[in-house]
Amino acid sequence: MILLTGSFILYSKNSSPEGKNEILIKALMQGLSSAHYSPEKVDDNFSKKAFKLYLERLDFNKKFLLESDVAMLRKYETQLDDQLRAGSFEFFDMSADLIEKRTKESEAYYKDILSKPFDFSKDENIELDGKKLKYAKDKAELKEAWRKQLKYQTLVRLSDMQTQQEKATANTEKKEKKTFDQLEAEAREKVLTAYNELYKRLAQVTRDDRRATYINAVANVYDPHTGYLPPKAKSDFDIEFTGRLEGIGASLQEKDGQIKVMEIVPGSPSYLQGDLKPGDAIQKVAQGSGDAVLIEGMRIDDAIQLIRGKKGTEVRLTVRKPDGSTRIIPIVRDVIVFEETYAQSAMIDDNKKIGYIKLPGFYADFERNGGRNSGADVKAEVAKLKAAGMQGLILDLRNNGGGSLADAVEMAGLFIEQGPIVQVKTASGKTVVLDDRDSQVQYGGPLVIMVNSNSASASEILAAAMQDYKRAVIVGTPTFGKGTVQQFFELDEALPSQFDPYKPFGALKLTIQKFYRINGGTTQLRGVMPDVILPDAYSFLEFGEKEQDYPLPFDEITPARYKPWAQNKLNMPAIQASSKSRVSGNESFQIIKESGERLKKQSDNTTRSLSFKKYMEEEKKSEAANKQLEEAQKKVPVLNVSRMKNDLQAIAGDTAKLARNKDFMKSLQKDIYVEEAVAIIKNDIK
Numbered sequence: 001m002i003l004l005t006g007s008f009i010l011y012s013k014n015s016s017p018e019g020k021n022e023i024l025i026k027a028l029m030q031g032l033s034s035a036h037y038s039p040e041k042v043d044d045n046f047s048k049k050a051f052k053l054y055l056e057r058l059d060f061n062k063k064f065l066l067e068s069d070v071a072m073l074r075k076y077e078t079q080l081d082d083q084l085r086a087g088s089f090e091f092f093d094m095s096a097d098l099i100e101k102r103t104k105e106s107e108a109y110y111k112d113i114l115s116k117p118f119d120f121s122k123d124e125n126i127e128l129d130g131k132k133l134k135y136a137k138d139k140a141e142l143k144e145a146w147r148k149q150l151k152y153q154t155l156v157r158l159s160d161m162q163t164q165q166e167k168a169t170a171n172t173e174k175k176e177k178k179t180f181d182q183l184e185a186e187a188r189e190k191v192l193t194a195y196n197e198l199y200k201r202l203a204q205v206t207r208d209d210r211r212a213t214y215i216n217a218v219a220n221v222y223d224p225h226t227g228y229l230p231p232k233a234k235s236d237f238d239i240e241f242t243g244r245l246e247g248i249g250a251s252l253q254e255k256d257g258q259i260k261v262m263e264i265v266p267g268s269p270s271y272l273q274g275d276l277k278p279g280d281a282i283q284k285v286a287q288g289s290g291d292a293v294l295i296e297g298m299r300i301d302d303a304i305q306l307i308r309g310k311k312g313t314e315v316r317l318t319v320r321k322p323d324g325s326t327r328i329i330p331i332v333r334d335v336i337v338f339e340e341t342y343a344q345s346a347m348i349d350d351n352k353k354i355g356y357i358k359l360p361g362f363y364a365d366f367e368r369n370g371g372r373n374s375g376a377d378v379k380a381e382v383a384k385l386k387a388a389g390m391q392g393l394i395l396d397l398r399n400n401g402g403g404s405l406a407d408a409v410e411m412a413g414l415f416i417e418q419g420p421i422v423q424v425k426t427a428s429g430k431t432v433v434l435d436d437r438d439s440q441v442q443y444g445g446p447l448v449i450m451v452n453s454n455s456a457s458a459s460e461i462l463a464a465a466m467q468d469y470k471r472a473v474i475v476g477t478p479t480f481g482k483g484t485v486q487q488f489f490e491l492d493e494a495l496p497s498q499f500d501p502y503k504p505f506g507a508l509k510l511t512i513q514k515f516y517r518i519n520g521g522t523t524q525l526r527g528v529m530p531d532v533i534l535p536d537a538y539s540f541l542e543f544g545e546k547e548q549d550y551p552l553p554f555d556e557i558t559p560a561r562y563k564p565w566a567q568n569k570l571n572m573p574a575i576q577a578s579s580k581s582r583v584s585g586n587e588s589f590q591i592i593k594e595s596g597e598r599l600k601k602q603s604d605n606t607t608r609s610l611s612f613k614k615y616m617e618e619e620k621k622s623e624a625a626n627k628q629l630e631e632a633q634k635k636v637p638v639l640n641v642s643r644m645k646n647d648l649q650a651i652a653g654d655t656a657k658l659a660r661n662k663d664f665m666k667s668l669q670k671d672i673y674v675e676e677a678v679a680i681i682k683n684d685i686k
Contacts, residue, residue: 230506345358531576
């Protein structure tokens with residue numbers, strides 16, 4: 001009999017050892033049902049949800065299973081709850097047998113299809129959204145679906161090669177010009193090579209790998225941040241979390257049959273390069289100028305191994321942007337530049353001296369006494385700016401994914417006298433209010449906090465508190481909407497020694513708490529709605545916690561007792577009207593808005609032409625729109641920005657730090673969002 005006490009899984013002395021997989025699933029289900037913030041009732045409805053998630057992950061693009069296969073699996077749709085309780089993997093084993101059989105059969109499809117030239121003059125389309133596709137009725141229909149997919153992938157490579165050849169010709173490079181047929185054959189050969197490599201890796205996928213996918217489909221019914229990490233995946237996570245590995249600094253997740261970027265690590269090569277964004281789907285990985293390896297359908301740990309590498313080496317990622325466009329992003333691998341993760345400040349002189357602090361993350365070093373933390377660092381930056389005569393402050397939390405909750409509370413306390421900052425509710429229903437107990441106000445002047453759709457967790461807590469106190473103007477786009485807290489539970493530590501022969505089991509990541517604003521509403525799902533909303537190209541796209549599968553809901557609790565900022569002089573309607581007037585007359589903002597509307601239209605239209613002529617026309621339209629935005633950004637007025645003298649003295653003589661400082665200053669000087677934040681402080685906050 002399996003018992004669960006608190007967070008620890010125990011077995012009675014009379015318990016006899018069972019098979020490892022049976023022990024694993026029973027232990028996980030006990031942990032989920034007793035320790036999760038909002039346990040699910042494991043019934044037929046739960047079974048249907050888990051079945052749906054697993055089926056999507058098993059064959060999202062519907063290129064392996066037939067309609068009849070799915071009908072066979074669907075007989076188990078309401079039986080998964082019973083099997084989970086019994087520790088049975090009957091359904092999983094059947095699904096694994098099927099997918100392995102169909103994968104092997106599909107190998108013949110791509111080899112046959114890619115042996116013949118494609119007719120790119122034919123006017124036909126392909127649907128790229130797996131959710132809109134239907135399972136093939138028979139093998140002939142399935143092979144036709146494969147033909148379109150392979151034709152599209154060849155078309156993408158062909159267009160890239162044609163474009164490169166045209167650029168080389170324009171630059172008078174003396175290279176042999178290849179005919180269209182030669183380029184088509186070469187593109188087809190590259191796709192064939194990519195699929196040969198893909199199928200080698202698919203042959204190495206084990207039952208345990210597939211089992212982890214099934215278990216995670218079950219765990220994700222509880223919420224998208226709850227999941228199971230097998231031993232190897234947990235080891236990879238530990239390495240990535242401690243920052244001991246060289247790579248690109250992007251957090252990846254397997255979603256909708258694709259490997260998607262979830263977060264960019266501040267100070268990492270991806271962060272510094274700037275083109276890779278959350279929401280991007282990585283399709284191919286190339287080592288420098290080598291041939292790209294297709295990673296669609298690949299295990300996420302295998303994909304990570306391809307992306308990681310030695311410092312100084314280049315990886316080229318072919319990504320599909322949320323608007324459906326494809327880009328190749330070159331990133332030189334490196335260790336994280338920790339200085340880039342820390343708070344940085346500058347002074348903007350525009351008739352008023354306005355301080356600017358960029359905070360990439362809420363960091364804290366719990367391992368070392370005297371280690372750096374973001375709360376103390378921001379306090380120090382504010383002190384430097386005040387000493388230099390600051391008359392207003394911009395705190396930039398854009399793309400800040402959160403981190404240390406204690407630092408968010410400490411930071412909020414810099415701007416108010418004292419009072420509650422955030423409420424934390426546990427699975428037991430107990431609510432704890434975290435307060436700023438220091439009555440000292442370090443800075444009481446005009447304050448703007450900048451956020452965007454990638455501002456999450458601790459960023460949302462700080463922004464929400466300042467909004468509820470009416471202490472700051474929140475500027476930007478609605479935030480991500482993650483209002484939950486997770487904790488890892490090591491299964492090997494929870495299971496007693498009698499099960500040592502079966503270990504390792506891996507870890508369970510559980511959602512254990514939920515954040516609430518001091519006004520009683522949670523930041524979960526809805527995030528923080530800025531007081532002043534600015535156009536953003538990606539704000540038109542569906543992004544954030546609300547787009548995840550089965551997120552925990554928005555709800556409200558009793559508000560905490562607090563008093564708005566006594567010196568509040570924010571006339572929000574006037575501030576909003578003034579900003580709206582400026583934005584409507586700003587060419588760059590208007591082009592950004594148009595770009596966002598175009599992205600939304602392209603994102604909603606998930607069909608692509610397989611005609612070379614039409615495809616190239618679409619690509620040229622997209623390129624022209626991007627150039628229009630680039631040209632408009634060149635016209636943005638240059639802000640008068642300077643660093644503090646002691647900051648410049650600290651980096652003097654260090655060429656790497658000087659180069660990073662130059663990039664920091666350059667991006668800040670031409671940032672139209674910062675320009676608007678400056679205008680709000682200068683013109684609208686009395």
